Amino acid sequence: MSDYLHQEAPPATSTALHGEQVLQFLQVDTVPRASTARKASCSNCAMRAICMGGNLNDAERNRLDTVIHNWRMIRRGEALYRAGDAFQSIYALRSGSFKTVVAHQNGCEQVSGFFLTGETLGLDGICTERHACDAIALEDSAVCVIPFHLLEALCREMRSLQQHVHRMLSSEIVRESGVMLLLASLNADQRVAAFLLNISARQKARGYSHRELTLRMTREEIGSYLGMKLETVSRTLSRFQRDGLICVKGKRVILQDLDALDRI
């Protein structure tokens, strides 16, 4: 159940973030200024273990630094990019969270993914040189800007980086297969349970609590992602609460019985 929505292969070093690293990370995060661009550095980034440079050594990470020139702040509700925008860079999420939204001519649109700290955005733009969806910040967020042609050039020189980029692309494919499975074969209860467990697992991989979640997205956005109406999401969460599986307080959800959720 929990891996239907599997977002990303869990990092080999899931030894979490503690003490100094978190502080350092938060310092960066607490200088929010919309649209600011600043020098970014992988070498001393708290996310380096689970981000782009996951399987690189120090020397390699220093080379990666040369192509990651800066980072941007995106305020809640603002777009990092929009469908149709020219594709130039991919983005490593340094702090905050995003949703991606695919739209269709007739006006219908759907949330195609949620992205948490350490995950990578923008891969959809590579094939056509234009982004295929909107990426909207769910809270004030910071992203590292990685110009893709520079990354490609470096990939031609560094086997380890090339491998990482290929794995990143492939794991996005596998993640989406999981969502397809969820949408095509699970009922409403199972979808919501899978969603909660998926967020939980991703929080855990980042060293945060996997039992206390803060859902930054609305019920409507969850529903859109899961292919159901917001009322059904709300009803399902309420029922889970009545049954003692979770405790819901608005956007805060505590998972009280992970095993039972997994068995749904």
Add this chain to the structure above:
Amino acid sequence: MSDYLHQEAPPATSTALHGEQVLQFLQVDTVPRASTARKASCSNCAMRAICMGGNLNDAERNRLDTVIHNWRMIRRGEALYRAGDAFQSIYALRSGSFKTVVAHQNGCEQVSGFFLTGETLGLDGICTERHACDAIALEDSAVCVIPFHLLEALCREMRSLQQHVHRMLSSEIVRESGVMLLLASLNADQRVAAFLLNISARQKARGYSHRELTLRMTREEIGSYLGMKLETVSRTLSRFQRDGLICVKGKRVILQDLDALDRI
């Protein structure tokens, strides 16, 4: 509507296959022998315009030939690879068609894609070094075997090939986003219409008729892919026929009113 299921960016040279190319292609196809391995060559392959070497020049294609050692016949119903198999190669579909199936512990499984001649299989295996799904031949088929580590090595030397591989991976991501949109926001009629139009567009890109389709998969497989039951697929096709949109004769479907299908 038609691009919900968009499988692959339409090839720049959609000038189709004619005369000699098709004959040559069919010759290859008519030497089916299960599990045979033979020398493959991109340079004189009928699929070269829409396959791996799409944007390569002759010299580059010759270099690509050095990593594509052979091709394999897979009989209808047999697996090219199975979930959990060690990942070593990706596969270019030379003739025939495949379905990919993702499974889950509790026994439920879902068709995650259909692959036609010229399309590429196996990208799901890159991220974990193991395949994430089964690939099953829907008819006797032939695939070119492309050892991925050799392809990666060549990508480090050839910018154009590197770009092609990245685009291929990215377009698989975009394709799956389209399926997610379909599964989450369309009703049964719209899903079936989108499915037919998608197959039609892909046939057209390969120089085949886009009005006369031969659906090699069963109603159950279509239903699995579209997240609905086989009875609903069957009923929907029957109704489309009653309304004069299509003509159904078992696995043969003629699209009589493409515009109306698109407007559903």
Add this chain to the structure above:
DNA sequence: CGGCAGATTGACAACGGTCAATTTACGTGG
């Protein structure tokens, strides 16, 4: 404190699922 977006809950309807009965298509062997 007021205004508003977001969330919850209820009543009812409808779309698609389930179960079952036939019919059709296909591959195998006589």
Add this chain to the structure above:
DNA sequence: CCACGTAAATTGACCGTTGTCAATCTGCCG
């Protein structure tokens, strides 16, 4: 070439889950 057996497809009747519409409640921010 036809007969048979099995898998696939079609169609109908009925039911349940989820969507729709509406009322109400909660929480946040100016």
